[in-house]
Amino acid sequence: MAEVERTFRVFRYKQGQAAPSYQTFKVKAGPRTTVLEALQEIRRTQDRTLILRHSCHHASCGTCGMRVNGQEVLSCVTNVQELGAETVLVEPINNIPLVADLVVDMGGFYERYVDAHMPYIRQSEFEPDADLPEGIAQYTRYENCLECGLCVSACPVMGSTSDYLGPAALAAAWRVVAEPRGQDAGRAAEAALEWVDNENGCWRCHVAYECTEVCPSDVDPGGSIMALRRKLTGRKFRRLLRLER
Amino acid sequence: MQNASATRNDVRPRRPLRAWFDVRRRHMGSWAFAINRLTGLGLAAYLFLHLAVLSTLLQGEAGWDRFLQLARSPFFLLLDVVLIFGILFHGLNGIRVALVGMGVGARQHRALFWVLMAIGFVLLAYSAWKVFTI
Ligand code: SF4
Ligand code: SF4
Ligand code: FES
Numbered sequence: 001m002a003e004v005e006r007t008f009r010v011f012r013y014k015q016g017q018a019a020p021s022y023q024t025f026k027v028k029a030g031p032r033t034t035v036l037e038a039l040q041e042i043r044r045t046q047d048r049t050l051i052l053r054h055s056c057h058h059a060s061c062g063t064c065g066m067r068v069n070g071q072e073v074l075s076c077v078t079n080v081q082e083l084g085a086e087t088v089l090v091e092p093i094n095n096i097p098l099v100a101d102l103v104v105d106m107g108g109f110y111e112r113y114v115d116a117h118m119p120y121i122r123q124s125e126f127e128p129d130a131d132l133p134e135g136i137a138q139y140t141r142y143e144n145c146l147e148c149g150l151c152v153s154a155c156p157v158m159g160s161t162s163d164y165l166g167p168a169a170l171a172a173a174w175r176v177v178a179e180p181r182g183q184d185a186g187r188a189a190e191a192a193l194e195w196v197d198n199e200n201g202c203w204r205c206h207v208a209y210e211c212t213e214v215c216p217s218d219v220d221p222g223g224s225i226m227a228l229r230r231k232l233t234g235r236k237f238r239r240l241l242r243l244e245r
Numbered sequence: 246m247q248n249a250s251a252t253r254n255d256v257r258p259r260r261p262l263r264a265w266f267d268v269r270r271r272h273m274g275s276w277a278f279a280i281n282r283l284t285g286l287g288l289a290a291y292l293f294l295h296l297a298v299l300s301t302l303l304q305g306e307a308g309w310d311r312f313l314q315l316a317r318s319p320f321f322l323l324l325d326v327v328l329i330f331g332i333l334f335h336g337l338n339g340i341r342v343a344l345v346g347m348g349v350g351a352r353q354h355r356a357l358f359w360v361l362m363a364i365g366f367v368l369l370a371y372s373a374w375k376v377f378t379i
Contacts, residue, residue, distance in 0.1 A: 098257050
């Protein structure tokens with residue numbers, strides 16, 4: 001495959017502007033050019049004011065999530081030519097407040113975990129004794145989850161309410177239940193179940209499974225939500241029959 | 246409790262209808278979700294329509310007969326088939342959502358959908374045939 005020219009229609013917005021707009025750029029894309037590289041090329045050669053987030057370039061930091069031709073993807077592993085479209089529409093992910101251009105404010109996404117006062121961000125099982133840079137208490141991860149927010153963007157329920165905990169947080173809660181870790185694992189699992197057992201928790205989901213479809217890291221948030229519900233349903237039945245307190 | 250920290254801001258206000266019904270580039274589950282909402286709204290509207298129609302009985306036999314004549318027109322019969330589609334889709338998909346939603350068959354939710362839809366299709370075809378031939 002040779003180099004081809006593609007039209008990029010990019011979502012633009014700067015703070016203070018009344019409304020977002022779309023700007024068109026022509027970009028040459030080789031057989032291996034990714035959407036992220038094309039956007040960086042636009043930044044380098046056509047418009048230095050275009051802002052976007054990225055870091056690793058290999059699907060592991062989760063910062064480069066965006067909507068490309070209407071679908072949530074990690075732009076660093078989305079090949080331009082393979083999109084098979086002359087025009088590439090690039091927009092920031094949905095359901096997360098916009099900062100500017102393709103950048104959203106992930107603060108609220110993380111606050112959901114902090115607010116729960118629970119170890120949703122768990123101590124890494126791989127690096128318990130690693131040398132830590134100054135100011136960092138411990139290495140932590142949501143396991144497989146890249147914290148990219150793609151699932152939150154794709155979820156139709158997130159699109160209509162900000163109170164919903166959302167697929168990523170619920171998937172993290174399920175990890176705490178399914179894979180107990182650390183001294184306080186039992187209590188943490190209980191707290192996690194309690195955290196999700198309400199109308200804005202796992203019961204809010206309407207089984208669209210779009211989160212699972214777009215998740216680039218096999219977290220299967222939809223499946224995790226159903227697993228939480230199975231657990232809670234079983235427990236409610238057992239309590240009803242007085243088999244469990 | 247969880248922080249409801251806005252998922253949106255003024256520049257990009259929330260657009261629930263779009264989130265629910267814009268299924269371009271979405272997958273089976275979102276289509277099922279959107280059609281489920283549409284058929285749900287449709288069935289709720291139909292319920293009121295149904296009550297309104299029944300209330301023509303209050304006008305005595307003549308009013309009711311007039312309605313019956315109208316209800317036999319091909320257009321109305323077609324609407325009946327649309328109604329049956331709504332009932333079948335909403336009901337059958339509802340079974341899937343209820344089962345999967347309790348964690349039963351969650352892994353097979355896609356297969357479950359297609360099996361139920363196949364059943365729905367057979368029932369719809371049979372009912373349509375009945376509606377037009379009775
Ligand atoms: S399965 Fe639930 S959380 Fe996932 S996209 Fe659908 S409604 Fe949202
Ligand atoms: S669950 Fe998947 S889509 Fe959602 S934030 Fe984590 S990696 Fe991204
Ligand atoms: S740049 Fe890190 S995931 Fe894409």
